[in-house]
Amino acid sequence: MNELLEQFLVESRELVQAAADDLLALERNPGDPARLDGAFRAVHTLKGSVALFELAPMGAALHAGEDLLEALRRGAAAPDRVAMDTLLALVGASEAWLESFAADGRLPEAAEAEGRALESALRARMSGVAAPSAPPPAASQDWLPALLEREAAAIARARTEGQALTALRYAPSPDCFFLGDDPVATLRALPGPIALHIAPREPWPADGPAPFTCNIVIEAVFAAPEAELRKGLRLVADQVALAPVPVPAPAPSGPGLPAPRGLRVDAARVDALVDLAGELVVARNGLAHLVARVGEENPALARALAESEAGIGRLAERMHRTALGLRLVPLGRAFARLPRLVRETAGGLGKEVTFTVLGEAVEADRTVVDGLFDPLLHLLRNAVDHGIEPTGAREAAGKPRTGRITLSAAREDGGVAVTLSDDGAGMDPARLRAVAKARGVADAATIDALDDREALDLVFRPGFSTAGAVTAISGRGVGMDAVRAAVEALGGRVTLSSIPGQGTSVRLLLPGGAAVMGVLTVRAGGELYGIPAETVAETARLPKAAIQPLGAGEAFVLRGRTLPVLRLAALLGLEPAPRGATARLLVTGGGTDGVALEVEGFGGRLDVLLRPPQGLLRGLPGLVGTALLGDGSALLVLDLPDLLARAGAA
Amino acid sequence: MSVRLDGDVIRLEGPARVEDAEPLIALLQAGERRAVDLDGCGPLHAAVFQVLLALRPPIRGTPADPFDARWLLPLLAPQPGP
Numbered sequence: 001m002n003e004l005l006e007q008f009l010v011e012s013r014e015l016v017q018a019a020a021d022d023l024l025a026l027e028r029n030p031g032d033p034a035r036l037d038g039a040f041r042a043v044h045t046l047k048g049s050v051a052l053f054e055l056a057p058m059g060a061a062l063h064a065g066e067d068l069l070e071a072l073r074r075g076a077a078a079p080d081r082v083a084m085d086t087l088l089a090l091v092g093a094s095e096a097w098l099e100s101f102a103a104d105g106r107l108p109e110a111a112e113a114e115g116r117a118l119e120s121a122l123r124a125r126m127s128g129v130a131a132p133s134a135p136p137p138a139a140s141q142d143w144l145p146a147l148l149e150r151e152a153a154a155i156a157r158a159r160t161e162g163q164a165l166t167a168l169r170y171a172p173s174p175d176c177f178f179l180g181d182d183p184v185a186t187l188r189a190l191p192g193p194i195a196l197h198i199a200p201r202e203p204w205p206a207d208g209p210a211p212f213t214c215n216i217v218i219e220a221v222f223a224a225p226e227a228e229l230r231k232g233l234r235l236v237a238d239q240v241a242l243a244p245v246p247v248p249a250p251a252p253s254g255p256g257l258p259a260p261r262g263l264r265v266d267a268a269r270v271d272a273l274v275d276l277a278g279e280l281v282v283a284r285n286g287l288a289h290l291v292a293r294v295g296e297e298n299p300a301l302a303r304a305l306a307e308s309e310a311g312i313g314r315l316a317e318r319m320h321r322t323a324l325g326l327r328l329v330p331l332g333r334a335f336a337r338l339p340r341l342v343r344e345t346a347g348g349l350g351k352e353v354t355f356t357v358l359g360e361a362v363e364a365d366r367t368v369v370d371g372l373f374d375p376l377l378h379l380l381r382n383a384v385d386h387g388i389e390p391t392g393a394r395e396a397a398g399k400p401r402t403g404r405i406t407l408s409a410a411r412e413d414g415g416v417a418v419t420l421s422d423d424g425a426g427m428d429p430a431r432l433r434a435v436a437k438a439r440g441v442a443d444a445a446t447i448d449a450l451d452d453r454e455a456l457d458l459v460f461r462p463g464f465s466t467a468g469a470v471t472a473i474s475g476r477g478v479g480m481d482a483v484r485a486a487v488e489a490l491g492g493r494v495t496l497s498s499i500p501g502q503g504t505s506v507r508l509l510l511p512g513g514a515a516v517m518g519v520l521t522v523r524a525g526g527e528l529y530g531i532p533a534e535t536v537a538e539t540a541r542l543p544k545a546a547i548q549p550l551g552a553g554e555a556f557v558l559r560g561r562t563l564p565v566l567r568l569a570a571l572l573g574l575e576p577a578p579r580g581a582t583a584r585l586l587v588t589g590g591g592t593d594g595v596a597l598e599v600e601g602f603g604g605r606l607d608v609l610l611r612p613p614q615g616l617l618r619g620l621p622g623l624v625g626t627a628l629l630g631d632g633s634a635l636l637v638l639d640l641p642d643l644l645a646r647a648g649a650a
Numbered sequence: 651m652s653v654r655l656d657g658d659v660i661r662l663e664g665p666a667r668v669e670d671a672e673p674l675i676a677l678l679q680a681g682e683r684r685a686v687d688l689d690g691c692g693p694l695h696a697a698v699f700q701v702l703l704a705l706r707p708p709i710r711g712t713p714a715d716p717f718d719a720r721w722l723l724p725l726l727a728p729q730p731g732p
Contacts, residue, residue: 177668177697184696188717196721198703208679209704211671216700 004246008049009102015049016098017336018042020091023084024339030079039087040069045226046094048243051144057107057115058097064122065090071126083125085347088340090118143169144243147219151195155221155245158194163223165194165245170218171201172239177212181236190232192223221245267366270326275628277323280316282606287312327367331409331416332360334372338380342405345384352402353388359409364416367611368490368510372418375486379420379506380405382480387424387504397501399423415492415512421505427498429455439463456496460484489613491625517610519627519637521603522586524567525574530608530627530637537587537594539602544581547598556585556596563587563596571643572622576600588640595644610637621646653677659710660684662691662698671697678705687711692718702726 022039026032047062065087071077093114100108147167148155158165168190172183187196197219209215222229226242233240287309295302335357346353388394388403395401405422429452436447436458447458458464462481487494492510519530520539540558547556547565554565565585569576577600585596608627613620622643627635653673654661660677662670678684678701686702688694689711699722702709709726713719 172696182668182696184694184699184722188693188715193717193721196725198699198722198725200704204704208675209671209701211675211697211701212668214696214700216696216703 005053007246008052009098012046012049012098013095015042015046016091016095019046020088020340021336023087023091024343026079027081027084033073036069036073036079040066040073043069043090045244048144048241049246051142051243052246053101055097055101055107057112058094061090061115061118061122062094064119068122068125077126086118086121086125088343090122092340092344093118143219143241147197147221148245150197150219151221154195158221158223161223163192164225166222166224166226166229167243167245168218168220168222168229168233168240169242170220170233170236170240172214172216172218172236174201174213174215176214176236176239181214183214183216183218183236186233186236187218187220190220190222190224190229193220194223195221265326270323274320274323274327277316277320278608278628281313281320282608284309284313284316285606327365328363329366329369330360331362331364331369331372331418332357334369334376335360335407335409337373338376338407341377342380342384345381346388346403349385350390351384351388352391353384354402354404356404356406357408358406362409362411362416364510364512368416368492368512371486371490372508372510375483375508376407376418376420378480378483380407383420383422383424383504387422387426389425393425411512412509416510418508418510419505420508421503423503426500426503427456427459427496428500432456432458436461436464453497456498459496460494491613517608517624517627517637519606519608519610519635520586521606521635522568522584522599523601523603524599525569525572525576526600527574528603528635529568529572530606530635531586531640532624532637533605535588535640539584539586540596542583542585544579544583547579547583558587558596561594563594565596565598566644566647568597568599571597571647572638588644597640608635608637655681655684656687658684659687660707661687661689662694664691665693666691666695666698668695668697670695671701674698674701675705678707683708685710688713688718688723690714694718694722 019039019042022035022042026035026039029035043062043065047059047066050059050062068077068083068087072079072083077083097107097111100106100111144167147169155165170183170187172181173179176183187193198216199219201215201217204215226244229242230237233242291302291305291309294305339355339357342353342355383405384403388405389397389399391401394403403422403424405420407418407420409416409418411417432455433447433450436442436455437444441447441458441461441464447455450458459480460483462479464479464481484494487508487510490510492508495507495509496504497507498504518533520533520536521528521530523529542556547554549555550562550564555562556565557563565583567576576598579598584599584602586599586602588595588597606627610625610627613623613625622639624637624639627637652661652663653670654663655677658681660674662674674686678686685708687710690713691711692713692715694713694715703726706726706728708728709723713723
């Protein structure tokens with residue numbers, strides 16, 4: 001994918017999102033001028049950048065959307081529900097088109113018809129009002145590619161200085177001289193011109209120019225942000241079009257210029273930096289070891305070295321934390337599209353729902369945030385579909401007509417808690433038990449033995465769905481079990497609480513980010529594994545004879561306590577190596593239910609940078625995450641409690 | 651601004667206004683290939699600039715206004731081709 005296209009896609013997605021946010025805010029607070037301006041700008045800019053690619057149906061629809069927003073701004077159209085629906089439909093369609101364009105390099109077949117339908121729906125909202133006479137020639141952005149080509153040299157030069165560039169097309173109205181306008185004076189006042197071209201709007205009359213008819217079209221490029229130019233052009237805003245000059249590569253802002261946005265950096269580069277910083281932390285461990293050796297021969301030198309080592313250590317850890325911070329993104333990224341989806345879902349079901357989002361600014365690792373969208377979407381659909389009752393039922397129950405759904409995020413215990421609660425019908429444990437029995441989720445005796453809280457957990461069992469009828473909204477063959485699996489794959493947990501008649505609350509506890517973890521490396525089945533040091537109570541080397549058969553398994557006695565011995569390799573489904581003269585055991589837990597795991601060898605203790613399992617490893621049982629070792633190989637870090645639970649031994 | 655005929659050269663002096671366009675057209679159309687001297691003039695009004703752009707007389711001198719000198723003057727240079 002070329003860089004221009006890549007940049008276009010990134011920015012367009014942001015613009016679509018910005019437009020959606022503003023429109024939704026506008027719906028809550030009709031006539032909010034800042035939001036209206038925001039939506040207009042987003043649609044306008046999107047329309048402008050769309051012109052660079054073969055996206056004509058999208059451009060035409062966006063143009064109609066821009067016109068409608070402009071009419072709303074002038075007060076010439078009413079921001080009623082239909083207008084908002086149509087505009088949001090435009091935003092939704094644009095989003096789908098962009099994704100299809102990103103995937104296939106072109107719009108889907110249906111886009112043309114769809115675009116035309118949207119266009120006429122949008123225009124229909126403007127009919128009956130004094131529609132703007134013919135759209136001013138400046139409003140179409142066919143001019144941009146030609147301008148960019150003509151001024152390519154100047155643009156390239158300015159770009160090396162890293163400035164944000166904006167293209168202008170200014171077609172002064174023919175009678176502007178009578179109104180006291182001097183388009184050249186307007187131009188002169190604009191900051192940072194880097195290219196200027198002036199051409200006749202229409203061919204000059206054969207008998208020479210008419211002295212009082214302005215017949216020029218000005219095209220220019222400025223090294224200034226659009227907003228600043230707009231200020232200088234506000235009096236002739238109807239005669240100008242502005243478009244940001246697409247940047248082929250992330251350009252750092254020039255000295256002294258405030259960066260309009262953050263720097264875009266490829267995620268892989270950030271990951272590489274995080275890995276390097278992590279390795280630095282690990283490499284420093286080696287230094288500590290050397291310092292200890294020097295201490296035996298030269299205590300004075302060792303003290304000086306130790307001090308220096310501690311300083312390097314502090315810096316390395318700070319650097320590592322900072323680098324990790326680069327991977328953190330606000331949860332708002334996963335939340336952003338949800339309000340629109342709630343609105344659509346509720347609209348489709350004829351329900352009224354107020355959706356509130358809190359804590360968008362809370363940050364978590366990018367993997368976690370990106371992986372959160374799907375489970376949240378499913379939970380939300382469930383809440384709207386099954387949680388919130390139909391309006392009539394709510395009124396009968398003495399509740400407000402409009403259902404409330406709240407999504408909130410907060411930092412908690414080094415992780416992030418995301419809670420989705422609704423004030424709907426709630427879940428009835430008795431009914432859940434009945435459904436679970438009917439569906440054969442578990443045998444009846446087991447189900448009856450569950451207390452009410454545990455009964456709620458039945459919804460997470462595979463094959464469970466409480467919907468009497470599968471609806472188009474949430475009945476898509478994905479159940480709460482998929483939600484739980486997705487959240488656990490991110491290293492998180494899901495819990496559910498519900499009060500019948502009052503609502504349901506789903507809580508996701510997620511890891512805040514990748515973290516440095518002390519692990520013990522061990523060998524099992526010929527492979528190296530990491531085990532979080534915190535789960536190991538102690539390690540022991542025993543003569544073979546100390547391990548005795550006990551029932552079907554083996555055990556040994558440690559300080560008067562009999563501990564079962566399990567082979568780690570067997571837990572992992574590997575072939576254990578035969579036991580030598582000495583058995584190597586690590587004891588888990590430390591409590592009364594400790595277990596001894598036999599391994600084939602101990603490595604050492606390492607501080608590693610733990611990352612949530614990704615790709616194929618996601619959802620692999622018994623895995624906390626992976627870590628990159630100094631030699632570039634990956635270390636699987638095991639979740640001992642989980643492994644033991646799965647083996648039925650804990 | 652004043653628009654003054656000095657031999658075969660039309661001199662523009664001082665700041666240009668919209669009403670300077672009409673006499674400029676008249677002077678340019680009255681004499682074949684009269685040059686226009688912009689030395690020290692400006693800032694130019696769009697109406698005056700438009701006349702120069704349409705009739706393309708040979709241009710001499712440099713306008714006093716830096717914007718005009720840097721950005722407008724090059725647009726009035728003789729165009730290659732027909």
